[in-house]
Amino acid sequence: MTTVFLNGQFMPIAEAKVPVMDRGFLFGDGAYELIPVYSRRPFRLAEHLRRLQHTLDGIRLANPHAEAEWMRLIGEIVARNDGDDQSVYLQVTRGADTKRNHAFPAQVVPTVFIMTEPLVTPPPAQREQGIAAISAPDMRWLRCDLKTISLLANCLLRQQAVDAGCVETLLFRDGFLTEGAASNIFVVRDGVLLAPPKDHLMLPGITYDVVLELAAAHGLPAEVRPVAEAEARGADELWMTSSTKEVLPIVRLDGQPVGRDENAGRPGPVGRRMYDWYQAFKQTVMRAGE
Numbered sequence: 001m002t003t004v005f006l007n008g009q010f011m012p013i014a015e016a017k018v019p020v021m022d023r024g025f026l027f028g029d030g031a032y033e034l035i036p037v038y039s040r041r042p043f044r045l046a047e048h049l050r051r052l053q054h055t056l057d058g059i060r061l062a063n064p065h066a067e068a069e070w071m072r073l074i075g076e077i078v079a080r081n082d083g084d085d086q087s088v089y090l091q092v093t094r095g096a097d098t099k100r101n102h103a104f105p106a107q108v109v110p111t112v113f114i115m116t117e118p119l120v121t122p123p124p125a126q127r128e129q130g131i132a133a134i135s136a137p138d139m140r141w142l143r144c145d146l147k148t149i150s151l152l153a154n155c156l157l158r159q160q161a162v163d164a165g166c167v168e169t170l171l172f173r174d175g176f177l178t179e180g181a182a183s184n185i186f187v188v189r190d191g192v193l194l195a196p197p198k199d200h201l202m203l204p205g206i207t208y209d210v211v212l213e214l215a216a217a218h219g220l221p222a223e224v225r226p227v228a229e230a231e232a233r234g235a236d237e238l239w240m241t242s243s244t245k246e247v248l249p250i251v252r253l254d255g256q257p258v259g260r261d262e263n264a265g266r267p268g269p270v271g272r273r274m275y276d277w278y279q280a281f282k283q284t285v286m287r288a289g290e
């Protein structure tokens with residue numbers, strides 16, 4: 001059975017219980033991270049822990065563990081569970097109070113939960129065919145840079161895609177692309193990679209950073225700047241990126257094929273190259289034992 005970590009102890013998942021007064025349960029008051037693990041090695045762990053710190057600072061919650069302790073706990077969760085490739089989920093909430101009160105309790109004892117699941121990346125057929133997406137107005141709050149567990153808007157937006165037989169929902173705010181319901185979105189136009197800038201309107205994706213680093217390393221021109229809705233709709237290529245989806249081509253948006261001429265409605269060459277660079281990079285990092 002899956003072993004999880006809850007508040008200082010490792011235990012079978014069926015035994016892990018949190019009080020109903022936990023503010024994570026009552027208010028969605030907490031932070032989370034999802035870290036891919038390849039060959040039992042967490043990928044970009046320091047960066048994920050840095051983003052966790054950014055979220056905790058943003059929600060005024062003291063980090064319950066030092067970086068080295070997080071690394072130790074995550075290492076142990078990975079070791080205690082089956083599978084070389086895993087997806088580690090960690091969550092910190094503001095803990096349980098004695099009564100329901102929006103304002104923070106005086107004594108904050110955060111709840112810390114870590115679990116791991118098998119890492120499921122897109123199957124080759126899906127990568128080769130690409131996926132369909134819809135679009136929707138970005139109706140979330142103005143701190144989308146924080147990875148909080150208050151994900152109702154993201155869940156509603158992702159479900160909209162699923163209801164339409166699609167995989168992701170692209171979000172537009174005030175005429176500009178922000179991101180996907182649970183991914184970052186890249187646009188390719190005339191051989192140039194376009195990415196919305198990291199600001200309060202999108203999650204600073206760890207995969208997003210890797211993609212931009214790989215573009216720079218391989219000489220692919222890239223521009224980080226606001227991307228107008230019309231530019232996204234008229235893209236040669238669209239990709240979604242995340243720790244679990246990696247780099248996945250979007251070939252239909254709102255029922256229209258993405259791209260032009262012989263590439264219309266099919267994954268494009270730049271995305272294919274980026275996917276290969278990403279896989280090669282993962283291999284290098286794993287071999288180096290980073």
Ligand code: PDD
Nearest residue numbers: 181182183184203205206207208242243
């Ligand atoms: N989500 N934007 C949003 C809103 C996300 O939820 C995610 C990831 C990303 C991509 O971030 P990264 O490259 O660091 O995975 C962007 C995770 C996978 C999740 O919620 O399960």
